[in-house]
Amino acid sequence: MPSPDVSPAAHLIAASGGRVTRTRIAVLEILQDSPRSLNHDDIAAQLAADGMPHDRVTLYRTLDWLVEQGLAHRVIGPDRARRFKAGGETRSQHAHFHCDRCGHVLCLESIRPEEQFTLPAGFEPDRAELVFHGTCADCGRQRGAKA
Amino acid sequence: MPSPDVSPAAHLIAASGGRVTRTRIAVLEILQDSPRSLNHDDIAAQLAADGMPHDRVTLYRTLDWLVEQGLAHRVIGPDRARRFKAGGETRSQHAHFHCDRCGHVLCLESIRPEEQFTLPAGFEPDRAELVFHGTCADCGRQRGAKA
DNA sequence: CGGCTAATGCTACAATGTTGCATTAGCCAA
DNA sequence: TTGGCTAATGCAACATTGTAGCATTAGCCG
Structure with a gap:
């Protein structure tokens, strides 16, 4: 054993x-x-x-x-x-955040695109990918000292 | 001329x-x-x-x-x-729809993710990509006769 | 028309991912 | 513990998507 x-x-x-x-x-x-x-x-x-x-x-x-x-x-x-x-977690429809500074991808579990949108008639989504691009919290904190 | x-x-x-x-x-x-x-x-x-x-x-x-x-x-x-x-249209933040049946990608001009979400504190998005996956309107119409 | 140079087309290369197949090593049963 | 079955590995070769360098072609403008 x-x-x-x-x-x-x-x-x-x-x-x-x-x-x-x-x-x-x-x-x-x-x-x-x-x-x-x-x-x-x-x-x-x-x-x-x-x-x-x-x-x-x-x-x-x-x-x-x-x-x-x-x-x-x-x-x-x-x-x-x-x-x-x-x-x-693929099927739990959370969003991701891609940081343009550090290149990391983080999960935003609190954001679920499926619940928010109504698509035009005829469309039948079964999943959604939502990716934000910008500056993440970590890089944002460093920015005051840097930029 | x-x-x-x-x-x-x-x-x-x-x-x-x-x-x-x-x-x-x-x-x-x-x-x-x-x-x-x-x-x-x-x-x-x-x-x-x-x-x-x-x-x-x-x-x-x-x-x-x-x-x-x-x-x-x-x-x-x-x-x-x-x-x-x-x-x-890249900077006008509309969503896209990827059809799993025909493989086509369509623009959903009416859906603009940036306006809908509040990110956790510290995140500074400057653009968002929202892609739905599923069956598009065209393929959906054919489905009654097919599947 | 003639010349400058942006745009093209070729070859070679880079990054990411896949396929086939022989070898190794997990797992299970005796 | 051992032996055998076969999943998993490792290697080599290939596929797809996109780039870089450079000689040649062809827009544009005077």
Whole structure:
């Protein structure tokens, strides 16, 4: 019997019916530890920093799998690169904020576009993506001293 | 002296201070004639159908130039490919609708996300992107007969 | 018409993501 | 614990979308 000190990430992965591998655990933990969404480079760099050798393709497939299992979700950035974040929040219709200064993408859980709009007749939306661009709270605080 | 039957597209291009070339006129007219946004393939196919030989890179540069001049605007699709549409509407903050059936992207001029939301303290948005996903009016009409 | 140079077209390259296949390693049962 | 099945990995090659450099073509203007 395994000791109970396996990470929550490992539990989630096991509960999804997939095999619990080093890569999946490491990637999911990286996503869970980050307050913002990460792209492939971010994650690859973190894996490297953790001394985890890995393959580019495996990372793509691992992330796809996590999204498929609802353990992570994807945001498509303005640089047309995908960013990932832990939690299967895709279907909970919250907005995102992309900061033009630091480049980070943050979730705005309180804002839900679906509830706010009435579309023209005939349109049947089943989800909505709302992304704000501008200066985030962190960068805004620094601005007084800087600009 | 040129006859007055030059296209409106040619006038717009001339007014922007750039040279009036076959490619620019053709691309701008294609965008103007389309009710939906087009990606590079769409435009290249249309140019080919019009018997206009052209280069892939030139098309990219032509589109960039049109956007720069405010004669067209860009939408970034979920397939992380750029789509273009005539008119410099980028800064008028309207929403878009991506149809999951036909793949087309339409503008919803009546919906302006900026006016609807209050962000958490500290966030300073200067623009917003709102994209709905679902079934568009056209595909919805066909659905009764189909599904 | 002639010349200046913006625009084009070609080739090569960059970034992001995908496919195929041989090898490794999780998981389960004996 | 061990052995075997097969999911997951790692590698190489490829696909798509977009850029950069540079020689050539063709708008524009005098």
